[in-house]
Amino acid sequence: MTISIAARCPKTGQLGIAISSSSICVGARCPWLLAGVGAVSSQNITLPSLGPKMLSALEAGKTPQEAIKQAIKEDEHSAYRQLTVIDIHGESACFSGTETLGIHNIVQGNNCVAAGNMLANTEVIDAMVKAFEDSEESLTASLLIALEAGLQQGGEMGPVHSAAVKVVDDYPWPLVDLRVDWADDNPIKELKKLWQDYEPQMEAYVTRALDPREAPSYGVPGNE
Known part of the structure; x- marks a missing residue:
């Protein structure tokens, strides 16, 4: 059960994916991104290698449609896959195989594409x-607002246990x-909450990486 x-x-030219699932560690298997190129979600009965493969094609x-066609052609179990891709130009494409689980839907929007399987209803994806x-x-x-909207519209059929956002x-x-x-609830x-804690520090970590001389001090030993 997954929505993304x-x-x-x-x-800004940023690319991102937000995703949640009933399965453990959804963020380790499903979202794949490459700066300046595209973002791919490989979900349902997940084959993680499809993510890097489609990014390489982009x-x-x-095009996103060509990348998906190539990926499913080379996957003998493509009937079990649900895929979305968006490129750096905002062009998107999507695929749900015939064995996609339960109620499922994919919607392409302006600079976005959302998908889900084992949904409470198809309107979950429209709401996102x-x-x-x-x-x-x-x-x-x-x-994250979109992910919450999907949850409020009914979300997935069963309990959700993992979630991730990557940009x-x-x-x-x-x-x-x-x-x-993993979380037992919500x-x-x-x-x-993680994002609210991380956002105020995000740019400081970029500065640390690009020019440590300009990085702010955090008052830890050895950091003055």
Whole structure:
């Protein structure tokens, strides 16, 4: 059981994915991103290698639709996969195999694409896309708003136990990579709290990486 949204910010060029699932550690298997290239969610009966494979296709100049077609052609079990992809230009594509679990839906929106399986109802995904498109917050915050909207619309059929949000910017490492790998209750709420704690420090960590001379002091031993 999984819901996800992949998106692009036209102002910053950031790409991101927010995702939740009944399974443990969804953030370790399903979201795949490459700065300046694209974002892919490989879900349902997950084959993690499809993420890097589609990103490589995008990097080589393939369109999102071409990247998906290539990936499912090379996967003998593609009927069990649900895939979404968005590229750096905001173009998206999606696929749900015939063996996708339960009630499922995929919706392509403006600079976003959302998908889910084992849903309480198909409107869950519509609510996620609308919430993202209506948001005027940062990409990370907008992704979390969309995830919460899906939950409020009914979410998944069963209990949700893990959630993640990942965003890339201009750097070869993620700008945001936050995960709740297991929670007995409401990992999306815990993920939102993680973001609220991390957001005020986010730019400082970028500065530390790019120019340590300009990094703020945190008053720890050896850091004056």
